[in-house]
Amino acid sequence: MLQKILLVSVVLTLFYVEQNSAQDDLRLQAILLDSTLTKNANAIVRSEEVTIEIKSINSVVVKTKRIVTVLNKYGDGYADCCEYYDPNRKIKKLEAIVYDSFGKEVKKYKKKDFKDRSVSDNSSLVRDDRIKYFEYTPLNYPYTLAFESEVENSTTAFIKYWKPILAYRLSVEKSIYKILNPSKISIRYRETNLDEYSVETNKSNLGTTYKVFNIPAKLPEVCSLPLNDMIPMIKVALNEFSLKGVKGFAKDWKSMGKWQYENLVSGRDKLSETTIEKVTELVSDATTTKEKAKRIYNYVQNKTRYIGIQLGIGGWMPMLAEDVDRLGYGDCKALTNYTKALLKSQGISSNYCVVWRDSDKINIDSEFTSMEGNHVILNIPDGDKDIWLECTSQTLPFDFNDSTTDDRNVLVVKPEGGTIKRTKKYEPEENILHTTATVNLEVDRSMSATVKRVSQGLEYDWNYNIQFETSKDQKLYYKEFWGYINNLEIGKINLNDNKDDIKFTEDIEISCVSYAKKVGSRLLISPNLFSRDQINLPKYDTRKTPLVISRGYVNTDEYIINLPDGYMAGNLPEKKSIETVFGSYSYELEKIDDKQLKFRRFLKIVDGTFPKEKYEEYRNFRSEIKKIDKSRIALKQQ
Known part of the structure; x- marks a missing residue:
């Protein structure tokens, strides 16, 4: 009887194992995917489970299991499986398996099969973090990759966020995020956009679990919110933590700023008496704080260069100011601290500020305190008023936020604690591009012109870098910029960078052998030669996201057009004007006399966030501008 019971038990066990195996094989078959998940997708996260166990303030273990099906070559990046490590972060488990579209195993990777290299970049002198990764070149699509890892980190200042939707055109079948906190360490959560995605939440004494299922791929839309503002996200932070062996405590931005000041910044601003005497002499006849600061900023720009130092706590702690002074280089932390020390030697108070540097306006989250920022x-x-200095740049003007640090929340680190402050926002009227030109048209259809472009505000930022290109690349740039002018030739280029007034001037000579089009005895020309709107916004059947215009600006144009000998302008179009909530536009052509025309153009774009229903109105506004910009007039023989 006992043998029969054992036999039945074995049979049932084998049946259970075979059933599970069959289900696993079925799950890995890409040919059985739900069409709602394949639509618009380059890849699908079939299953992802991230389990984070907080063992102590000196140990956090992250276990990751992820299965991704790649549908085409554009989805290969989502199958990249890697883990980073350093002296504080140890990889305990690492493996991956590649399956074909039928769920058949193609290749298996153990930890020893993964490649290993330094996490290098072009600007760092030294780093101590490395990466283990593998490279797989698919022969066919779709294919599926299963990845599993376990990493233990003694730095607990950064707890991995949950972002189930990593990118556009990525569907998610299942994603689970678990926080296990058996030691009952004080922990904070920041939950965003959970209701919109029907995220399941289960909280218990041991921790919290979040689950989400069947999210179709999102398509990008132009002029929309950043993806992170629209997806479900969980941020996690410990009140007590460790950063590269340094103990920390922070429950709000005040305590975070105080901890960073005392443990990362304080006491690193000593300078030699020789340097202090040199700087004192440099500012001796300056009468205002701003003028003294400007001279010191220029001194730093001329003396130092940027080199990254990402070694241990040095990834967050600046080099000593005296070392920067001696060596002449440093990273953003070091150069900022060095400038701060020089200012302090002259009795000028300044604040070390942590920011997210990006062309998108990424804010330090004022509502959730954690280790943030990349600059x-x-x-x-x-x-x-506030003066803002970008201490890593050798070219940016004094007191100028470029479009990687403008208009965003930063953490101000002070002895008494941290505060959130916002960097300068440039209004549309401050971001000016003014273009003037004298244009000479000839009977043989050719054209020559002298063009002057003057940029201010963020328009300065968007244009001034051309001065650092070679003469050949400068000419190529202008030929591409005015690519709508056929057979364009670029002559002399004279560039002037006025950093005192933050004004960049471009003087350019151009010519074209066939600008006018001959139709019978008439010549057709486009009066707007140098500022045609080239934006081509797509049409959406159903817009999903709000319209976001991140930065406003004003472009003005004024040209004198000298007509060919023997020709005069016919009837000129009436002045065209458009007024909308997004900005305004005008286009005007007037006759000075029979030999000259004056062209004027004005375009103002207003930044802001508008309802998604406004997108089509904005698209029509830009389309109408584009249409008017390229309009022609006829010149007739006298």
Whole structure:
């Protein structure tokens, strides 16, 4: 009887194992995917489970299991499986398996099969973090990759966020995020956009679990919110933590700023008496704080260059100011701290500020305190105004936020604690591009012109880098910029960078052998030669996201057009004007006399966030501008 019971037990066990195996094989078959998940997708996250166990303030273990089906070559990046490690972060488990579209195993990777290299970049002198990764070149699509890892980190200042939707055109079949906290360490959560995606939440004494299922791929839309603002996300932070062996405590931005100041910044601003004497002499005849700061900023730009130092706590702690002074280089932390020390030697107070540096306006989250930011800049309070310094740049003007640090929340690190402050926002009227030109048209259809472009505000930022290109590349740039002018030739180029007024001037000579089009005895020309709107916004059947215009600006144009000998302008079009909530536009052509025309153009774009229903109105606004910009007039023989 006992033998029969054992036999039945074995049979049932084998049946159970075979059933599970069959289900696994079925799950890995890409040919059985739900069409709602394959639509618009380059890849599908079939299953992802991230389990984070917080063992202590000195140990956090992250276990990851992920299965991704790649549908085409554009989805290969989502199958990249890697883990980073350093002296504080140890990889305990690492493996991956590739399956074909029928769920058949193609290749298996153990930890020893993964390649290993330094996490290098072009600007760092030294780093201590490395990466283990593998490279797989698919022969056919679709294919599926299963990845599993386990990493233990003694740094607990950063707890991996949950972002189930990593990119556009990526569907998610299942994603699970678990936080296990058996030691009952004080922990904070920031939950965003959970209701919109029907995220399941289960909280218990041991931790919290989040689950989400069947999210179709999102398509990108132009002029929309950043993806992170629209997806479900969980941020996690510990009140007590460790950063590269340094103990920390922070429950709000005040305590975070105080901890960073005391443990990362304080006491690193000593300078030699020789350097202090040199700087004192440099600013001796300056009468204002701003003028002194400007001279010191220029001194730093001329003396130092940017080199990254990402070694241990040095990834967050600046080099000593005296070392930067001696060596002449440093990263953003070091150069900011060095400038701060030089200012302090002259009695000028300044603040070390942590920021997200990006062309998108990424804010330090004012509502959730954690280790944030990827860059450091300097803030000098000057009365009721703020001076902002980008200490890593050898080219940016004094007190100028470019479009990677403008208009966003930063963490101001002070001895008494941290505060959130916003960097300068440039209004549309401050971002000016003014173009003037004298244009000479000839009977043989050719054209020559002298063009002057003057940029200010963020328009300065968008244009001034051309001065650092070679003469050949400068000419190529302008030929591409005015690519709608056929057979364009670029002559002399004279560029002037006025950093005092933050004004960049481009003087350019151009010519074209066939600008006018001959139709019978008439010549057809487009009066707007140098500022045609080239934006081509797509049409959406159903817009899903709000319209976001991130930065406003004003473009003005004024040209004198000298007509060919023997020709005069016919009837000129009436002035065209458009007024919308997104900005305004005008186009005007007037006759000075029979030999000259004057062309004027004005375009103002207003930044802001508008309802998605407004997108089509904005698209029509830009389309109408584009249409008017390229309009022609006829010149007739006298």
